[in-house]
Amino acid sequence: MILLTGFEPFGGFTTNPAGEVAKALDGRAFGAAVVRSAVLPVHHAEAAAAVARLIDDGAPRAIVHLGLAGGRARIALERVAVNVMDFEIADNVGYRASGEPCVADGPVAYFSTLPLGAILEALVAEGVPAYLSNTAGTYLCNQTMYTTRHLLERRGLAIPAGFIHLPQSAAMVAASGLDQP
Numbered sequence: 001m002i003l004l005t006g007f008e009p010f011g012g013f014t015t016n017p018a019g020e021v022a023k024a025l026d027g028r029a030f031g032a033a034v035v036r037s038a039v040l041p042v043h044h045a046e047a048a049a050a051v052a053r054l055i056d057d058g059a060p061r062a063i064v065h066l067g068l069a070g071g072r073a074r075i076a077l078e079r080v081a082v083n084v085m086d087f088e089i090a091d092n093v094g095y096r097a098s099g100e101p102c103v104a105d106g107p108v109a110y111f112s113t114l115p116l117g118a119i120l121e122a123l124v125a126e127g128v129p130a131y132l133s134n135t136a137g138t139y140l141c142n143q144t145m146y147t148t149r150h151l152l153e154r155r156g157l158a159i160p161a162g163f164i165h166l167p168q169s170a171a172m173v174a175a176s177g178l179d180q181p
Helices: 018-027 048-057 116-125 141-153 170-176
Strands: 002-007 031-039 062-068 075-078 079-080 098-100 109-113 130-133 161-166
Touching: 002 018, 002 048, 002 141, 018 031, 018 062, 018 116, 018 161, 031 048, 031 075, 031 109, 048 062, 048 141, 062 141, 098 141, 116 130
Parallel strands: 002 031, 002 062, 062 161, 075 130
Antiparallel strands: 075 161, 079 109
C-alpha cells in the first residue's frame, strides 16, 4: 500500500488541489501497490497525529504527502524538512506558530527518502513542469514531512517518505485574478 495524503482547504481557499489529487487517486493500483489516500486537517497538532494513525493502520510501503504551494508554478519535489514551525498564516483552528520546533529536541532536519531524481525524471519525460526544491517552507507541509520522517526514524521503519508541493490549479489562478500562481 502507498499512503498518499493531501490537505483540506486553508487560508481562504475553497479548494486544495493536494486534497483533490489524493482523493482522486484513492484505490488506484500502481503495479502491486494500491494507493490509500487521506485528506489531512490543516491543524498544527492533528495533521501529524492523523499520519501516525494511518501508518499504524496500514503498514505502507511508501508515504507521499502532497500540499499546496500557492506561489509556485511547478511541482516541487521537496528534499528537506526543517525542525521549525513559523506560520505566515494561522492554521484552520486559528493557531499561528512562531519559531517553534516541529519536535522538541528533534534533529535540525530530515531529508526525503523518496527517489526524487527518478520521480523528477519521470515527470519531466511526461512534460510535467517540476523541479527539486530545497525548502518545504515552515508551515504544515514542512511540519508533516518532518514529523513523518521523525516517526519513521524513531520506530526504525525504512519506509520511503517525503513531500511534493503542487501549484494552484488553473481554476484557482483564474479565480484569484492573478496572471500566474
